[in-house]
Amino acid sequence: MGSPAMADGYINGVPVDCYCTDKQGQRIEVGETICLQVDGRMFMAQCQMSLNVPMWREVSPGCLSSGLTAPLQSVDPSIHTLGVDVEIFATKS
Template identity: 65%
Template sequence: MILASLAALPATADVTSPSGKTVECYCTDRNHNRIELGETICLQVDGRMFMAQCQMSLNVPMWREIQEGCLSSALDNSAPSLDTFGIYPKI
């Protein structure tokens, strides 16, 4: 029961340095916003868009691609949503 409730809590991303100082570990996005370990966002790099998760690798926070493309609710208004060329116009 206790383990189940602890699993729902976010993981703390703090590391203690050899000098005893606590070092916070997190990623940053393009706008320098803090993104916590385990969070997933859409990244655009060199014209490519993909879903990436903030993870640790060799004690360094880094972005790892987890899915091609990005989830979006935006509609592309530049192209028609339906191809109507196959419809007979006199119906």
């Protein structure tokens, strides 16, 4: 008898290619977690198997965010050095 983890990926000993899809129809592998927006609600959801059917299961409310804004991402660090820690680059003598 196979383990529960193996049972969802095989039918009669034949591997089954199971995955979820996001809003754009892109393939999301079983076990991957993404941010979903459903009916105006945003939450982190994981692609899981239930009764041999891939499905989304909410794993936490809200979505993770980096908090970076577009202007900070486009700043050239060689010109704007405020984000550079001088101690990291200093050599000890």
